[in-house]
Amino acid sequence: ARYVGQRVVHDIRNDLYTHLSSKSMSFFDRHQTGDLMSRVTNDVNMIQFFFNMAGTVILSSIAMILFNLIFMVALDWVLAVSLLLLLPFFLALQSLARRVVPLFRQANEQLGVVNVEIREGINGVKIIQAFAREDHQEKRFDAQNSKLRDLRTKTIRNIGLYIQGIELLAGAATALILGVGAWRVVHGDFTLGGLVAFQGYLLLMLAPTRFLGFAVQISHQAITSGERVFQIIDTPLEVEESPEPESMGQIRGDVEFENVTFQYGESEPILRDISLHIPAGQSLAIVGRSGSGKSTIVNLLPRFYDPSQGAIRIDGHDLRNVRLNELRSSIGMVMQETFLFNMTIAENLRFGMSEASMQDIRHATNLAAADEFINELPDGYDTVIGDRGVRLSGGQRQRIAIARAMLVQPAVLILDEATSSVDTRTDQIIQKALEGLMVERTTIVIAHRLSTIRRVDQIVVLDEGVIVARGTHEELLLDSATYRKIYELQFKLQEDGVTVATEGGDV
Numbered sequence: 182a183r184y185v186g187q188r189v190v191h192d193i194r195n196d197l198y199t200h201l202s203s204k205s206m207s208f209f210d211r212h213q214t215g216d217l218m219s220r221v222t223n224d225v226n227m228i229q230f231f232f233n234m235a236g237t238v239i240l241s242s243i244a245m246i247l248f249n250l251i252f253m254v255a256l257d258w259v260l261a262v263s264l265l266l267l268l269p270f271f272l273a274l275q276s277l278a279r280r281v282v283p284l285f286r287q288a289n290e291q292l293g294v295v296n297v298e299i300r301e302g303i304n305g306v307k308i309i310q311a312f313a314r315e316d317h318q319e320k321r322f323d324a325q326n327s328k329l330r331d332l333r334t335k336t337i338r339n340i341g342l343y344i345q346g347i348e349l350l351a352g353a354a355t356a357l358i359l360g361v362g363a364w365r366v367v368h369g370d371f372t373l374g375g376l377v378a379f380q381g382y383l384l385l386m387l388a389p390t391r392f393l394g395f396a397v398q399i400s401h402q403a404i405t406s407g408e409r410v411f412q413i414i415d416t417p418l419e420v421e422e423s424p425e426p427e428s429m430g431q432i433r434g435d436v437e438f439e440n441v442t443f444q445y446g447e448s449e450p451i452l453r454d455i456s457l458h459i460p461a462g463q464s465l466a467i468v469g470r471s472g473s474g475k476s477t478i479v480n481l482l483p484r485f486y487d488p489s490q491g492a493i494r495i496d497g498h499d500l501r502n503v504r505l506n507e508l509r510s511s512i513g514m515v516m517q518e519t520f521l522f523n524m525t526i527a528e529n530l531r532f533g534m535s536e537a538s539m540q541d542i543r544h545a546t547n548l549a550a551a552d553e554f555i556n557e558l559p560d561g562y563d564t565v566i567g568d569r570g571v572r573l574s575g576g577q578r579q580r581i582a583i584a585r586a587m588l589v590q591p592a593v594l595i596l597d598e599a600t601s602s603v604d605t606r607t608d609q610i611i612q613k614a615l616e617g618l619m620v621e622r623t624t625i626v627i628a629h630r631l632s633t634i635r636r637v638d639q640i641v642v643l644d645e646g647v648i649v650a651r652g653t654h655e656e657l658l659l660d661s662a663t664y665r666k667i668y669e670l671q672f673k674l675q676e677d678g679v680t681v682a683t684e685g686g687d688v
């Protein structure tokens with residue numbers, strides 16, 4: 182059983198991981214990381230504990246009880262039947278046991294909440310210390326942690342009550358058998374030896390009954406854990422591959438948005454009636470104030486989310502009908518927040534393109550102006566970065582992300598520009614690299630740089646999720662008051678060749 186337990190748990194955990202990594206982005210908007218972690222670790226452990234222990238205990242206990250019952254009935258059925266008098270009490274106890282189940286559930290959920298707090302405490306430690314909020318955070322944590330303790334205490338108290346009940350019942354059974362048995366012996370219906378043997382069987386039966394009570398508790402807890410795990414596995418995917426996906430073939434990169442309206446979950450529409458057309462190989466810049474929906478537009482392209490209304494097409498294929506893998510591997514993304522894995526630099530670069538040769542990699546990092554600093558790292562391309570390795574600066578991370586996207590040779594390149602991460606000189610180098618990268622492919626840039634908006638084929642101006650103007654830089658300066666305002670705030674200062682660090686694009 183232990184072996185089976187390990188295998189089942191291993192499979193469940195794998196299954197959970199697969200499900201988590203293929204969930205729609207909206208799923209992660211709704212669930213907190215700490216809660217999900219607690220399900221993958223704690224709840225799966227509980228299921229394992231059940232398989233390891235309770236599973237065997239339950240089977241052998243039931244067998245023991247049955248055998249002893251058979252002997253008891255064979256020995257003296259009248260005595261055996263008199264035990265039925267205690268059945269209602271036993272059933273009452275079982276209903277007490279059932280009351281514990283929701284407590285287990287609440288405790289599990291609360292553990293998720295506590296885990297969320299722990300995670301935030303660790304990830305946010307810099308901010309917490311910078312604002313001297315340690316005390317406040319500790320109090321917050323203590324409140325949640327106390328709630329968890331109270332729930333657990335209540336659970337344990339109820340279990341204690343149950344165990345006491347079982348003990349009481351065992352005592353009552355012994356007394357009952359002695360009483361009824363003595364009466365039957367006195368009347369000559371039963372032998373004294375028989376009564377002693379009967380008592381022996383009863384004792385043998387009581388031990389597994391107690392075990393069974395305990396095992397039932399464990400299985401209840403395992404059941405609630407199982408529910409939590411399967412809640413994840415059974416959540417339907419919102420973005421799902423069509424059952425008969427079309428192949429996109431050789432992708433040219435003609436991108437079209439047709440009357441796209443989108444909202445996250447139940448919220449107000451974030452994008453309204455967006456129509457765009459970028460012919461293959463051309464470039465589009467999206468400008469707009471912070472929160473106007475720029476990142477949201479580009480998140481629809483790899484189908485992180487599906488539009489609520491309207492359609493998005495690449496080369497005429499509606500995204501909902503194409504193979505997800507094909508779609509996503511034809512898109513290169515350099516996001517606002519760069520995520521790198523806890524692996525070597527080379528492995529990170531190869532992430533989208535495992536076949537890439539060292540030569541390809543060097544070429545890409547060269548273009549992304551990253552080779553210089555990589556070569557200066559202790560182990561060069563084999564340096565482990567991330568949590569357990571070397572820490573990189575924001576600008577260095579961004580350049581690795583650009584090289585990673587370049588390696589895939591995507592037909593469509595999406596760039597969420599962030600000017601804050603690099604110094605002017607590096608910025609100019611990256612600009613050159615991107616220029617080269619943009620030539621042969623469709624590019625959508627969320628622009629924060631003057632050089633970018635001057636270079637692209639068309640610009641759309643987004644305001645509160647609506648396209649309010651479109652055209653080239655010169656045209657828009659003449660036509661659009663919104664554009665002029667954004668230009669004054671964001672781009673004008675860059676005119677004398679100085680890149681101003683705009684905070685992650687906030688205007």
Ligand SMILES: Nc1ncnc2c1ncn2[C@@H]1O[C@H](COP(=O)(O)OP(=O)(O)OP(=O)(O)O)[C@@H](O)[C@H]1O
Nearest residue numbers: 210445451470471472473474475476477478686687
């Ligand atoms: N995952 C999400 N769930 C719910 N609402 C979201 C989500 N992501 C963004 N929003 C909301 O959608 C709106 C547009 O956000 P978006 O990230 O597209 O703005 P943006 O134009 O990229 O801004 P910035 O220039 O600051 O990056 C915001 O009001 C934001 O609160």
Ligand SMILES: [Mg+2]
Nearest residue numbers: 475476517597
């Ligand atoms: Mg954004």
